[in-house]
Amino acid sequence: xxxxxxxxxxxxxxxxxxxxxxxxxxxxxxxxxxxxxxxxxxxxxxxxxxxxxxxxxxxxxxxxxxxxxxxxxxxxxxxxxxxxxxxxxxxxxxxxxxxxxxxxxxxxxxxxxxxxxxxxxxxxxxxxxxxxxxxxxxxxxxxxxxxxxxxxxxxxxxxxxxxxxxxxxxxxxxxxxxxxxxxxxxxxxxxxxxxxxxxxxxxxxxxxxxxxxxxxxxxxxxxxxxxxxxxxxxxxxxxxxxxxxxxxxxxxxxxxxxxxxxxxxxxxxxxxxxxxxxxxxxxxxxxxxxxxxxxxxxxxxxxxxxxxxxxxxxxxxxxxxxxxxxxx
Amino acid sequence: xxxxxxxxxxxxxxxxxxxxxxxxxxxxxxxxxxxxxxxxxxxxxxxxxxxxxxxxxxxxxxxxxxxxxxxxxxxxxxxxxxxxxxxxxxxxxxxxxxxxxxxxxxxxxxxxxxxxxxxxxxxxxxxxxxxxxxxxxxxxxxxxxxxxxxxxxxxxxxxxxxxxxxxxxxxxxxxxxxxxxxxxxxxxxxxxxxxxxxxxxxxxxxxxxxxxxxxxxxxxxxxxxxxxxxxxxxxxxxxxxxxxxxxxxxxxxxxxxxxxxxxxxxxxxxxxxxxxxxxxxxxxxxxxxxxxxx
Numbered sequence: 001x002x003x004x005x006x007x008x009x010x011x012x013x014x015x016x017x018x019x020x021x022x023x024x025x026x027x028x029x030x031x032x033x034x035x036x037x038x039x040x041x042x043x044x045x046x047x048x049x050x051x052x053x054x055x056x057x058x059x060x061x062x063x064x065x066x067x068x069x070x071x072x073x074x075x076x077x078x079x080x081x082x083x084x085x086x087x088x089x090x091x092x093x094x095x096x097x098x099x100x101x102x103x104x105x106x107x108x109x110x111x112x113x114x115x116x117x118x119x120x121x122x123x124x125x126x127x128x129x130x131x132x133x134x135x136x137x138x139x140x141x142x143x144x145x146x147x148x149x150x151x152x153x154x155x156x157x158x159x160x161x162x163x164x165x166x167x168x169x170x171x172x173x174x175x176x177x178x179x180x181x182x183x184x185x186x187x188x189x190x191x192x193x194x195x196x197x198x199x200x201x202x203x204x205x206x207x208x209x210x211x212x213x214x215x216x217x218x219x220x221x222x223x224x225x226x227x228x229x230x231x232x233x234x235x236x237x238x239x240x241x242x243x244x245x246x247x248x249x250x251x252x253x254x255x256x257x258x259x260x261x262x263x264x265x266x267x268x269x270x271x272x273x274x275x276x277x278x279x280x281x282x283x284x285x286x287x288x289x290x291x292x293x294x295x296x297x298x299x300x301x302x303x304x305x306x307x308x309x310x311x312x313x314x315x316x317x318x319x320x321x322x323x324x325x326x327x328x
Numbered sequence: 329x330x331x332x333x334x335x336x337x338x339x340x341x342x343x344x345x346x347x348x349x350x351x352x353x354x355x356x357x358x359x360x361x362x363x364x365x366x367x368x369x370x371x372x373x374x375x376x377x378x379x380x381x382x383x384x385x386x387x388x389x390x391x392x393x394x395x396x397x398x399x400x401x402x403x404x405x406x407x408x409x410x411x412x413x414x415x416x417x418x419x420x421x422x423x424x425x426x427x428x429x430x431x432x433x434x435x436x437x438x439x440x441x442x443x444x445x446x447x448x449x450x451x452x453x454x455x456x457x458x459x460x461x462x463x464x465x466x467x468x469x470x471x472x473x474x475x476x477x478x479x480x481x482x483x484x485x486x487x488x489x490x491x492x493x494x495x496x497x498x499x500x501x502x503x504x505x506x507x508x509x510x511x512x513x514x515x516x517x518x519x520x521x522x523x524x525x526x527x528x529x530x531x532x533x534x535x536x537x538x539x540x541x542x543x544x545x546x547x548x549x550x551x552x553x554x555x556x557x558x559x560x561x562x563x564x565x566x567x568x569x570x571x572x573x574x575x576x577x578x579x580x581x582x583x584x585x586x587x588x589x590x591x592x593x594x595x596x597x598x599x600x601x602x603x604x605x606x607x608x609x610x611x612x613x614x615x616x617x618x619x620x621x622x
């Protein structure tokens with residue numbers, strides 16, 4: 001499928017190129033606002049990467065992934081403000097707690113399929129959001145938690161957008177590399193087998209349940225890290241960004257970026273993050289336009305932006321209609 | 329109030345709101361049976377029904393029942409449009425992209441409603457005046473009786489539609505086997521559009537009868553829709569009887585839980601119940617997951 005077309009050599013080249021472009025970008029952007037947007041694209045890329053491993057490779061849907069993002073953010077917020085732990089320790093604990101939460105909810109949930117799995121993860125997301133709002137001794141309720149310390153390198157406190165940009169993209173690129181290695185490994189092949197046909201995968205000896213839970217925990221870990229980065233960047237958390245709508249946005253990032261495409265995560269995260277920035281200018285019309293775009297993209301490009309554009313150019317070149325997707 | 333009448337009060341309010349969940353769950357099941365789409369825009373049909381009824385009543389100055397009828401018909405039409413958009417992609421799309429289409433539609437409807445009618449909650453007059461009725465120390469507003477009655481009528485109507493009319497039987501045939509239905513000359517696409525229209529109209533009815541109790545606002549639909557979905561899962565997705573039982577059980581549990589344990593976590597109860605049933609018995613209390621539309 002998609003991942004097969006990403007040959008190791010192509011990837012080997014893409015990595016330093018994208019890395020160099022990202023490293024140079026802050027010098028081209030003089031407006032700090034754009035740097036801030038880029039930080040969010042980085043955070044969203046990490047989230048989309050994790051969700052893409054789950055959705056694109058293992059074929060499992062989650063409509064509640066904002067919960068793990070929130071758990072990561074609140075974990076580091078609670079550890080660094082209430083217990084006064086160092087920020088880097090909070091940042092390290094957040095993915096672990098989110099991963100643990102993913103393990104606990106994944107064990108009973110991943111037995112479900114299709115719509116049932118989608119609704120179970122949706123329910124989980126709703127419950128976690130309600131906990132953030134209502135369990136105020138720990139979370140501060142709707143008013144949230146302030147005073148989260150910034151990350152620091154030695155004596156240098158990373159409070160500047162440009163500094164934080166490099167931190168976020170360091171993690172994002174590292175996780176792209178990790179994801180790529182997972183996908184190209186035995187585990188990745190097993191995951192794709194599970195996606196194509198669970199029965200066939202099981203019959204050749206793939207332990208489906210084990211792989212599903214592993215990738216679910218892994219995507220929880222990614223989301224937890226993204227949440228912690230968010231918390232130390234904004235240095236304030238409240239329940240608003242971790243609701244149902246954001247879970248949906250994450251799914252859309254994965255779909256728009258292209259399922260089962262590692263680099264697509266950057267494309268999807270960029271497209272949706274930039275779109276919501278642009279739509280803010282429409283004020284009241286923002287949600288209407290977002291909803292309409294969602295429907296139209298799903299109707300006309302269900303394969304995602306990257307794949308649709310690639311298909312379109314390929315079609316132009318070969319001047320004959322591309323065949324429907326045939327599984328290898 | 330002693331504990332018995334307190335519990336009775338929770339149960340009565342539970343049935344009132346549970347009846348609404350039941351109607352919404354029934355709408356879910358209708359569409360799920362016909363096309364296996366989980367229509368997450370169902371809650372927005374509830375909202376559109378309530379808001380349109382309020383709007384038509386105020387703007388056109390027609391009697392209440394006329395405003396209600398207009399609202400139901402218009403929302404049914406909106407549902408049919410969504411159905412058309414869905415079947416356009418039906419053969420080529422994964423369930424996920426269909427879910428996202430319905431979510432996109434729900435965001436769109438919500439945005440349009442907010443833009444047209446503002447963010448304030450609007451009142452719809454109760455269907456009949458009269459004082460609250462006291463039952464063993466618990467209080468019941470007359471609108472609750474309307475809700476019980478209309479819900480029962482709706483359920484009966486859906487039952488008769490499926491069991492006694494050839495149109496309803498054709499829709500059941502589509503649910504059981506699309507190819508088979510097509511072979512005997514049933515226009516499957518038309519049935520899907522009708523399933524969306526009927527389920528949207530049902531949702532609108534739910535919104536209209538609850539609006540005098542809860543007020544109508546642009547954001548009332550999402551939570552009602554999701555809880556209606558919990559009810560459908562609880563009763564068994566695709567089962568009509570299960571949808572009703574699931575709705576009532578969920579409404580009662582929610583009110584008992586909020587009253588006796590903690591009102592702060594009221595909204596979480598429905599989702600906890602849904603998760604538990606999914607873990608223990610994913611086919612729901614009454615579902616064999618057979619899509620026979622009853």
